[in-house]
Amino acid sequence: MQKAGGTPNGLITADTPTTDGLRVFQNNAPFNLTVTTNSPNADTVVWSIADSNGAIKTQGSFPVSAGVQTNTISCKSTWSGYGAITATLRANGGTLPHSGTRPTGIATFGVLPNLTSALGTVTYAHQDQHRFGMQGFNGNIAALRALGITWTIDDRQQSQMEPNGPNTYTPSVNDLDPFYKANPDQMRIVRLDGIPAWNSKTGQFTDSYYAPKDLNEYQSFMAKVGTDTSLIRAANYPNQQSNYYQVTWEPSLGWADSDANFVAMYKAAYQGIHSTDPNAVVMGTGNPFAANCTTCTTGYLQKFGALGLWNYIDAVSTHGYWNAGTYPAHPPEQYDSDPSPANQANALDNQMAQLRQVMQNGKPNMKLFFTEAGTSYDPGLAYGPTVPSQNQLFAHAAVGVRSHIIVLGGGAQLTTLFYGADYPGEVGYGSFFDLNNAQGAFGASNLSPKPEAMAFATMTRVLDGTNTLGRVKNTPSGTFVYDFQQLNNGKVVTAAWTHNNSQWPANGVYSTTYSTSYSLQVDNAGTSGNVTKIDGYGNVTTLPYSNGQVSLTLTEVPQYIVSNNATVAKNNSTVPVGYTGQ
Template sequence: MFPNNTAFKIAVTTNAPSADTVVWSVADSNGAIKTQGSFAVSAGVQTSTLSCKSTWSGYGALTATLRSAGGTLPRSGTRPTGIATFGVLPDLSSAIGTVTYAHQDQHRFGMQGFNGNIAALHALGISWTIDDREVSAMEPNGPYTYTPSVNDLDPFYKANPDQMRIVRLDGLPAWDSKTGQFNDSYYAPSNMTEFKDFMARVGTDTSAIRSANYPNQQKNYYQVTWEPSLGWADSDANFVAMYKAAYEGIHSTDANAVVMGTGNPFPANCDTCTTGYLQKFGALGLWNYIDAVSTHGYWNAGTYPAHPPELQDSDPDPANQANALDNQMTQLRSVMQAGKPNMKLFFTEAGTSYDPGLSYGPTVPSQNQLFAHAAVGVRSHIIVLGGGAQVTTLFFGPDYPGEVGYGSFFDLNDAQGAFGATNLSPKPEAMAFATMTRVLDGTNTLGRVKGTPSGTFAYAFQQLGNGKVVTAAWAHSNAQWPTSGGVYSQTYSTSYTLQVDNAGTSGIVTKIDGYGNVTTVPYSNGAVTLTLTEVPQYIVSNNATVAKNNSTVPLGYTGQ
């Protein structure tokens, strides 16, 4: 990934049987050719270097062949045959200006899969990662073997204090497990007294680390369980008792603790979703032992991008409509407000895979699959923030084995992907993420824009310090998005009129496309006419009063 308007090089290696000509092109995420050319090569192995600079931002897919001898770029790891990819990062300083953060926790984007890869985190605009403090990580061999220390901090965080920690607490070693072997907090610990004391030591440790390394961070954030509905096998009472021990232990030593749960895979609308657990265990006292809610952000696992987050919004069956991610957000915020008003909400994982049944190979993923993967992935995080989450966490960094396509980057070494891979090249999703974070970090949520037509989605945000308004908007058509696989429309569009100023006024707003390219658009009578597609665009305007009047703040959301 390269900065906008900065020189970089593309090196092309050939092994032509005789003198020949390389014909090359660079296409964007939509498959449109941005630039192309050719150059002569002699026989045998040689490397030719193109000197490049781009004022266009986004994803680039390089293709190349020999005019006479043919051939194409080889498959590399999880990246298919025929392309080499790169990204040009947007420079949006002129469009959105600089935001001042009163405290560090106002940042809104975390990520899984790049702990240690600070270059990738910075390129993607990330401020939160997840740090392990489970009993299984800190006391694998026996009780009271962990001693808190301000120096008990991964060197990565020490060197990069712009990366805040969400402290992960699930995971019990064999010695503290009712099963006699590791379990991911699917049972309460065997030794609850030691567990509570362990959590007090984690609080001591975390509080000291924050004071020494994060002086502008207001709170410390702890997540007690991780997708417990995938395996919880203990009693209901013990689930609440485990939270009580964690909560009381942490709060006994950390006056700035925010203890979060329950971290289920789906936000709402089922017994095993986060709302189901909050209601079930809340009736047994859980609300007393959480300061905020954390959840994961999946909406129909195993069916993306064939099943985008808005698919069921237009379903005639209300029961199906409730599964749409925007409606799950509304339900989750409602349950939270009934249980404990005005709580913070963290999404600690949300990701998008390729379509079911696909396997990495010479022709997988296709350009169309990569287009859909990016469009659906970025929309899900906008819905989460627009629906009232303080923080959302992108999942995942590189492709990894076992689940196909969740990475936002190709792993160029390993055919099935690898955790911790570092030889990477971006997918369109990575570059869409890089734009989204630059535009929406440093904002408060104003909420969903009122009165949008069916199939049109618009969420308003305002920069901290009563700054500029940013409206993220896109269109989705089920008819253009086959749920059984197939070709997803890259050309579907619809017209939408967004009010950006007072009636009777005219002027200009700034439009940022989904990959960070900036244009200006005139408006008249206070409204701008937009052409929306399946890829979000961002409209930057100045009249916050109009934006606030035309949007609905999510229930219980109180800002960053």
């Protein structure tokens, strides 16, 4: 349908507008693609929609009159994932304009997967069995639900609640952001780092770098936070088993106090919270990296554990960055094939094993929470008309999703996606483009998805509501396979991909076609039948198997195989040390 008028931006623009600003749609639901032209004479629009690999999914053309015209195409998609629209005028040229952090030449949208037929419905005995949190979309319920998120981080730092002096905070069941009250499907991880100037040894606000000046008052404050949180849980989250508190946030970036005072701070927080909240899970230490260095979470657990820290944490929290950077050119598996054992230890899967073992040595069978993990663009890139490329977006999604699967497959209860939309200062961490601000902005609401967002939306729908069975044994080098099982002894879900450093050079040109063959055992020897394959963006197909084995073609983007023989899966995988389920 063509209608005179509209808001031009150059010769041609395209959009898939939504009232919530996300440009994300349900599978097989109608939506509109609008194309606005400002041609000097009658012309023809040539348009196409490509997926995350650059493959054309659909294309077409239509005539337009001279002047400003708005053309609306009614759409409905039965495939799921990321769509990149391109459009030009056949005679007069033009391309879709640069918009915020989204480059020239594309307009993007997403289609969510519908996986009920493949996965069924999972019943949760407790709400906190869910496995995915997110930073960057607090308050944006449409985005959180689209991405399959059920945890966000809520501030209860002393610097937030008592900024001006001691004993000024009164706990209350009403002390809850209206967002949480309106959306009880979104649970809270309570963030406790942040010391106000009046209680700081420096005389200024400090974040995880010094213990408070008055530890007695700090402990009293934490008791109030425990009261507050316990009341809120009872009133708003009756099916949530525990309350979760993270005491420090990346302290290794600047801890300047004594070792003894680090443990004393944890002791005060732990004793204060537990004095009023019988369901408290106090977590630490929240370092940027999981393992394999003195400033990583393992290093802090070993150093301060020897001074008594194990007595003052109920669970471990960490951030999920891996050493030497988190960007497509340096994927989490890069060091797995390194001949040096010292370098191999830096691979994220090996960091997970090391972290789990340190935890087991210190305090057996603890829960493990990753409260932040994200992937940026490659170093040296800056938002602009040509950044990011389609290839960078493809790799950004593949690496981002794989890191979270490794974390869950390695024995974390929960992993937290980082970040919502692009923001200033660190290029590319967003899973959505910010269409209004050239460098991104915190709290942006006019958005369009990157491939990573739609890959996240598939991963969360597939792996939420599962227990980890662990890494599949005896896989070839460069093959990564993790087994999970739905709660209540449900279906088996296997996440599988391949990675080859030679196909993933550090020059920003990553193979979208590299693949390897792999045979996955899904049933007993001698049996045949079918399993369900869910690709990395939620598209479902049926695969036959024979003699208990299904033949797979693995790529750098994870795929998920849904099968039914849990006994086979458990026999073929190794449960992470100390992981006892959700």
